[in-house]
Amino acid sequence: VMSRFLHGVGKPIKVWAILTVLVILCRVGTCQKPSFNNAPVIGVMTMPCQFGEIEEDGRFHPFDSKTMNPEDHFYYGLFNSYKTYLEIAGAKVVPIIHDTPREKLLPLLGKLNGVLFTGGGLDLVDRQTKEYHVYTKTSQIIFDYALNQTDMGDYFPLIGIC
Known part of the structure; x- marks a missing residue:
């Protein structure tokens, strides 16, 4: 030639x-x-935790102090075991702060491959006011997002561990 x-x-x-x-x-x-990173990116819902609980339980993974709500003396975190077993399985873990507003949550969900809801001693409904806890409201947004994505043919897995 x-x-x-x-x-x-x-x-x-x-x-x-x-x-x-x-x-x-x-x-x-x-x-x-x-090079592409094919590791799934999994969001993990954080739980509200009071400062005393963090100090007593070294298994709890707190996030930086900017996420503190000084009025409530609450902190956000998740148990290390959830983070560890996802990372051992090859996933990248992204914390989802349980009170993230919808307008910030939806763009974040678009970057994730699924969500893990952690278990713990959280009342999902306030016993006195009968109002849903903000964790429950945020979880509902995620659940609706997963249903919508699946309806459009893009499987978005959710798992809840109690």
Whole structure:
């Protein structure tokens, strides 16, 4: 094929052209392809926790103090075991703060491959006011999102561990 292109060209130029094409082909063949990370990104719902509970239980993974609500003396966190077993399975763990507003939660969910709801001693409904806890409201947004994604053909798994 090259001889057709180089018909009538001197021998030194033919050799030079062939070597140039070979070098280009070798470079193209060894170019690094973009690397992709196929690890799933799993959101894990945090739980509200009072400061005393964090100090007593070293198994609890708190998040930075900017997430504190000083009026309630609550902190957000999740048990290390949830984070650890997801990471051992190859997942990237993203905490979902349980009181994240809808307008911030939906874009975050679009970047996740699923959500884990952790178990614990949280009342999902206030016994006196009969109001849903903010954790329950946020969970409902996530559940509705998962249903919508699945209806559109994009499976969005949820798991709850009590």
